Amino acid sequence: MTASSPTPASPGLARxxxxxxxxxRAVLSGICAAPSWTSYLLARRPYADAEALCAAGDAATAALTAAGLAEAMAAHPPIGRPKPGDPVSAREQRGMAGAPEALRAEMLELNLAYQERFGQVFLICATGRTAEEMRDAVRDRLGNTPEREAEIVRAELGRINRIRLARLAEAGPSEEDARP
Known part of the structure; x- marks a missing residue:
């Protein structure tokens, strides 16, 4: 293959x-629950490579309306309480898994305070973060204005979606993901 030849899509992306x-649509809805986000990505298939898929995901996240952002947020469980039986949720929140009970209780209180202040679940790209880092982040963000917090939430959602899309491009959809 020459330097100017396009690289073939990974086997996961090809699937x-x-x-x-x-x-x-079912696979993409599992990555981001906002229907407009899913439609945006579907309309641009096929993807030549993982970067093209992730770039489309970034553009779709940036284009979400307030309602679309709320739809996406509604599918995310609170930090420290991954969806039962959901390996993606458990993997992403792994940093909370071994947290001491006092920290878990504090995180629950902070999650509730955040939800009361902003009317939504606290969203953070938890992948690779410790329980202490997540606790410190929610503490810091409780002081944000609603406008500033909306910017941060969109950026965090973009990070989460990008990680999930890269994983999809690498491994491809599982049989469970592909069921309509």
Missing amino acids: FNALDEAAA
Whole structure:
């Protein structure tokens, strides 16, 4: 292959590109629950490579309306309480898994305070973060204005979506993901 030749899509991305629309929609909805985000990505298939897929995800996240952002947020569990039986949620929140009970209780209180202040779940890209880092982040963000917090939430959602899209491009959809 010459330097100017396009690189072929990874096997995972090739599997995603080959899915029918309903199956691809189901996979993307598992990454971000906002229907407008999913539609944006579906309309641009097939993707040549993981970066093109992630760039489309970034653009779709940036284009979310306040309602779309709320739809996306509604699918995220509180930090410290991953969705039961959801390996993605558990993997992303791994930093809370071994946290001492006092820290877990404090995180619950902070989650509730955040939800009361901003009307939504505290969203942070938890991948690779410790329980203490997440606690410190929610403490810091409780002092934000609603406008500033909305900017941070969109950026955090973008990070989460990008990690999930990269994982999709690498491994492809699982059989459970592809079920409509």
